[in-house]
Amino acid sequence: MSDAITNWVERIRSGEVRALARAITMIEDSRPESLLLLKALFPITGRARVIGLTGSPGAGKSTLVDQLAREYRKQEKTVGVICVDPTSPYTGGAILGDRIRMQSHHADPGIYIRSMATRGFLGGLARATTDVATALDASGKDLIMIETVGVGQDEVDIVRLADVTIVILVPGMGDDIQTIKAGIMEIADIFVINKSDRDGAERVEREIRAMQSLAIRKDSWTPPVIKTVASEGKGISDLAAAIVNYEQYLREKDLLLTKKISNWRERLVEMLREALLQRVLNERLTEADLTHMAAEIAEHKRDPYTLVEEIVGGFAETSHHGDTEARRKARVAADQIP
C-alpha cells in the first residue's frame, strides 16, 4: 500500500470530512485509485449497521430518514446518509428542497449526507452505492442509511442488500401496492405506513397483512408494520425500536452472519459481472471494434449470438483450457521456464 493511500485511510478513519468527501467523489467517478483505496478501507469496515429505505415517490422517505437521523443523533450515534435519486434532472425542484432541508444537520459533524444521481455510473449504481457505504463505514459511522425511490430494479437491489430493509408506504395512493415494482413487497424486513394520519392507513395495513399471509419468510420473521407521521416526528422512536428488535431477532436466531453472507454473495456476482465486462472492454475491444461489429449485425452480415460466443470464448481461453494431453505437457514445460 502506498504512503498516500495509508495516509488517506488514516484521515478517513479519524473522521476527517474532507478526506471522506474526496473518497466518495473518487468512488463515484470510478477512478482507478478508488479501487486501491477500497481495498485498504475494507479491513476497517464491518462495524456500521446499514439500513435501506425505499418507497414510491411522495411516500415521504426523505423526511422519515431525516427524523430517524435525528433520533439516532439523540442516542449519540453517528450517521451517514446516502440518497439515491432516480428522478429526472429536468425538474429536480422538490428533490432539491428535500436535500436542502436535510442540510439542517449541516453544523453537526456526527452526520454526513450524500446524494447520488442514478445515471452515468461506470460499473453500476449498486456498485457505487455499496462502495460509498464502505467509505462511510470506514469513517466510523455507527449507522448508514441508504434511501432510494423504489421504482426500479436497481434501486430495489440496492436497499435489499442492507442489514435491515424498510419499505415505506402511504395511505390514499389507491393502487400504490398494485403498481409497486415486483419484488418490493418481498424485500421488507419492516413496513412503515407514513402519513398515517391520512384516511386509508388501516386499509394499507390490512393489505400488507393479507399479503404476508400468502408467504412465509425463510427466516420466519414477520415484518412489523409501523405507523409514522414523519413530518411531526410521530412513530419515529417506534421505528428505531423495530429496527433494534429485528437485529435482536437475527442475533438470537444466529442469522446475522447468514444474512451478511447471502448479501455478499449477490454483491460478488454483481461485482464480477461488471469487472468481467470492463476487462474485456479495456483489453480486447476498442470502441471502433464495437461499432464495427454492431454495423455488421445491423446489416445482417453476422449474427450477434455467435459473435458474443466468439468474444467470450476468446477471452476465456486460458492456457490449460481444452488442451490435448500433449499440448498440456508441453505447456507445463513452458511454465517451468523461469
Next chain:
Amino acid sequence: MSDAITNWVERIRSGEVRALARAITMIEDSRPESLLLLKALFPITGRARVIGLTGSPGAGKSTLVDQLAREYRKQEKTVGVICVDPTSPYTGGAILGDRIRMQSHHADPGIYIRSMATRGFLGGLARATTDVATALDASGKDLIMIETVGVGQDEVDIVRLADVTIVILVPGMGDDIQTIKAGIMEIADIFVINKSDRDGAERVEREIRAMQSLAIRKDSWTPPVIKTVASEGKGISDLAAAIVNYEQYLREKDLLLTKKISNWRERLVEMLREALLQRVLNERLTEADLTHMAAEIAEHKRDPYTLVEEIVGGFAETSHHGDTEARRKARVAADQIP
C-alpha cells in the same frame, strides 16, 4: 444446424403459432437450445419495425397498444406485442384485466400477444425481450410493439432500443414528469398525451415543449406531441401517422442504419456482460465456491475487491497473455502438436 432446428425455424417462418410460442417459452427459460434457435432465426429477421412504448402506471398504455394494433390490422399489417410487466405478482388484478381485454384479438391469427413478468430472467429482462422480438420478427410480423411500465432503468433500456420509442404521459398526474425516472423524457421519439380529454393536457404539452427547448437531439428531430383518448380510439391514426413520419425522417436523413448500429452496439455490450458472467459461473465457480467466498468476505477474512480482481484475472489469463518470450516460444511449439 440440426434437422430439428431447421424444421423448427421453417415452422416459425411460416407463421405457425405453436412453433413460435414454444420458441418464446424456451427463450424466456434461457434454455441452451434457445441459443441455437436464435442463431438460426437471426438471418431471417430485420424486416419488422420495432416500436417501444412506455409510460407511468395508469397512463393507459395497454389500451393505446390495443388500439394501435387494431389500426395496423386495418392496414393489413401483422402485429406482435410484448408486454413487459413489472408490477407485483401479489396484486395483478388490473393488469390481468388488461391482458384479458387484449385477448379480444384472440381469433385473429395476424396478431400475437405475449406478456413477460420482469423477474427471474436468467441473463436479464432486456436480453429476453430482445430475443422474443427476434422470434416475432422471424415469424413474419410487420410490426412489433414492446410495452413497458417506464419506472425502472431496465424497462427504459428495453424500449429505448426499439426503432421508434414512444413515451406516454397523462394529464392530471401533477408531478408526473417530475417523478418520472431519469432518462425517460430523453428517449422519446414521439410523445403521446393520452386521456387528453382530461384537464391539464395543455399543461403537460407546455412542459414537454419547455423541456425540448433545453436540449437539441443529435439527429435534429423534434419529437411531436400526439394527443389521444385511447379508450375511444381518438388520435390513434394520428399516432400511426407520426410513427411513419419519423421513419420517413430517418430514411431521408440516412439515419435508419445509424440508429440500428447504435442500438446494436448497446445490445452487444449487454449480451457480453451477461455471457461473460454466465461463462465464469458455469466453468469456474460453483455455488459452493461463491458461498465460501461470500462467507470469507462477511467475516472480513478477505476483501471483495482483491477477490474479484483475482477471479477476473484468472479467467482472462490466456495462453499468450503476459508471457515471457521463452514461454511464448515454448507455447508456440506446444500449439503445433496436432
